[in-house]
Amino acid sequence: MEAQNEARSKVFNDPIHGHVELDPLLIKIIDTPQFQRLRNIKQLGGGYFVYPGASHNRFEHSIGVGYLAGQLVEALQTRQPELNIDERDILCVKIAGLCHDLGHGPFSHLFDQAFIPKARPGVEWKHEMASVHMFDHVVESIDLKLEEYGLVLPGDVTFIKEMISPEYTEPLSKATYVLSSSQGPYKGRSKDKSFLYEIVANKRNGVDVDKFDYFARDCHHLGIQNNFDHRRFLQFVRVCEVDGQKHICTRDKEEDNMYEMFHTRMSLHKSAYQHKVNKIIETMITEAFLKADEHIQIAGSGGKMLTLSTAIDDMEAYTKLTDHVFEQILNSSSPQLDEARQILRKIVTRDLYKFLGEIENPTQVCTCEMIPLWKEELAQELLQSREGLTPEDFEVQKITIDYGKSDRNPVEYIYFYSKYDPTEAFKMKSYQVSEFRRKYFSEQTFRFYCKKTDDNTLKADREHFDQWCRRKGFSKASGNI
Numbered sequence: 001m002e003a004q005n006e007a008r009s010k011v012f013n014d015p016i017h018g019h020v021e022l023d024p025l026l027i028k029i030i031d032t033p034q035f036q037r038l039r040n041i042k043q044l045g046g047g048y049f050v051y052p053g054a055s056h057n058r059f060e061h062s063i064g065v066g067y068l069a070g071q072l073v074e075a076l077q078t079r080q081p082e083l084n085i086d087e088r089d090i091l092c093v094k095i096a097g098l099c100h101d102l103g104h105g106p107f108s109h110l111f112d113q114a115f116i117p118k119a120r121p122g123v124e125w126k127h128e129m130a131s132v133h134m135f136d137h138v139v140e141s142i143d144l145k146l147e148e149y150g151l152v153l154p155g156d157v158t159f160i161k162e163m164i165s166p167e168y169t170e171p172l173s174k175a176t177y178v179l180s181s182s183q184g185p186y187k188g189r190s191k192d193k194s195f196l197y198e199i200v201a202n203k204r205n206g207v208d209v210d211k212f213d214y215f216a217r218d219c220h221h222l223g224i225q226n227n228f229d230h231r232r233f234l235q236f237v238r239v240c241e242v243d244g245q246k247h248i249c250t251r252d253k254e255e256d257n258m259y260e261m262f263h264t265r266m267s268l269h270k271s272a273y274q275h276k277v278n279k280i281i282e283t284m285i286t287e288a289f290l291k292a293d294e295h296i297q298i299a300g301s302g303g304k305m306l307t308l309s310t311a312i313d314d315m316e317a318y319t320k321l322t323d324h325v326f327e328q329i330l331n332s333s334s335p336q337l338d339e340a341r342q343i344l345r346k347i348v349t350r351d352l353y354k355f356l357g358e359i360e361n362p363t364q365v366c367t368c369e370m371i372p373l374w375k376e377e378l379a380q381e382l383l384q385s386r387e388g389l390t391p392e393d394f395e396v397q398k399i400t401i402d403y404g405k406s407d408r409n410p411v412e413y414i415y416f417y418s419k420y421d422p423t424e425a426f427k428m429k430s431y432q433v434s435e436f437r438r439k440y441f442s443e444q445t446f447r448f449y450c451k452k453t454d455d456n457t458l459k460a461d462r463e464h465f466d467q468w469c470r471r472k473g474f475s476k477a478s479g480n481i
Helices: 002-006 022-028 033-040 044-050 057-077 087-099 109-119 126-139 155-162 192-200 210-221 232-236 252-273 278-293 324-330 336-349 368-382 458-472
Strands: 012-015 018-022 167-173 177-179 238-242 245-251 354-360 394-402 414-419 423-427 442-449
Touching: 002 324, 012 044, 012 057, 012 126, 018 022, 018 057, 022 033, 022 087, 022 336, 033 126, 044 109, 044 278, 057 087, 057 210, 087 192, 109 126, 109 278, 109 442, 126 155, 126 278, 126 336, 155 167, 192 245, 210 232, 210 252, 210 423, 232 245, 232 414, 238 423, 245 252, 252 394, 252 414, 278 354, 278 394, 278 442, 324 336, 354 458, 368 394, 368 442, 368 458
Parallel strands: 245 414
Antiparallel strands: 012 018, 238 245, 354 442, 394 442, 414 423
């Protein structure tokens, strides 16, 4: 424990959680280049171009998740000593919360959900994977002696990685790991501590401290009301056994609060994450990155040079890849980056692809396979008023917004307990749920944009779009959203 005695904890003044004190080992990780890069990765990707207050980054979010992870596991330790939660468990949970987003690329989810699938089709890659690799890179790059902080290797390291990425399994080699077809069994902790895996990334019902922080933080910076109170959850959280498995539960009277959590998620997606301007800006950034990909050179390990899309294969190169690549392209004078530069200039001058309208798809009869045909038909429709349009001049996006469990009520997946018997867990019955609750929990729309529409032709183009929608029999056609 010599290293822990030499190091000291630090206090951060966080706008969401107040004064946050973190352990010496967490401070050691925070002070690495791999963690500091998160200062330069926007939490909401292109959302900053829509919401002026959305300037917060993955850095402060990660600190918040590390803090809340500690708060939750320490609450369980105090409330239920019989769970045998020890200091190693607590430290591992805190580290997993702190490091869960180390693997995010430029503009957060834009990179792993939009850019990489198009730049490297067929490559199985998620930011959770990269977080595990980046955690290894942190440990190796500073020769971090985890055992000097009381951890037991390799079990505790495996436990941390399993919490960061619930699909993690033991590595086949030093650089890769395979995906498990199930959520367990885990190797880092025994079955009697399986509930610890529900704290940072809860794949069972989505109730975890990652969401607690980004709901509160995103609402704060976006100026959106957050009706979910994670502090109440911490007051009532406890562990119960269900069918031989231990799960995190909350009081039955907290059903309203839990519903508000998922309602907040839906509201954030509708108002911000899936905002029509935000989504088209992220589409334009993705297009620019794809055009710039092979012309951006990043030095990796051993002096090897990698591109935007291949940097994910080398954590030394990936450490250098942040949102700054946007300015790198925008301010470049290289002829090879001219096409990408022109797209980014359109963003900063607000010369965006124009929104024509959207169609509702309540029965989900429309599929992404129809998009190429729709583009061809729209090109022909708009040619009635002007020339030069091709199917490539249209962008069609499929938008799905739900409460976190597709078309199901996510509260159905939560275990509750009553004050009369805090050891017995149960799920809410349908007759116990308020009639004020909504009956549908998912909606799907297709949005249509035109890349060559300007303000002078926008009105006519939207009229032609409406005519096309009516002939197709679509339930909704609106260009005024």
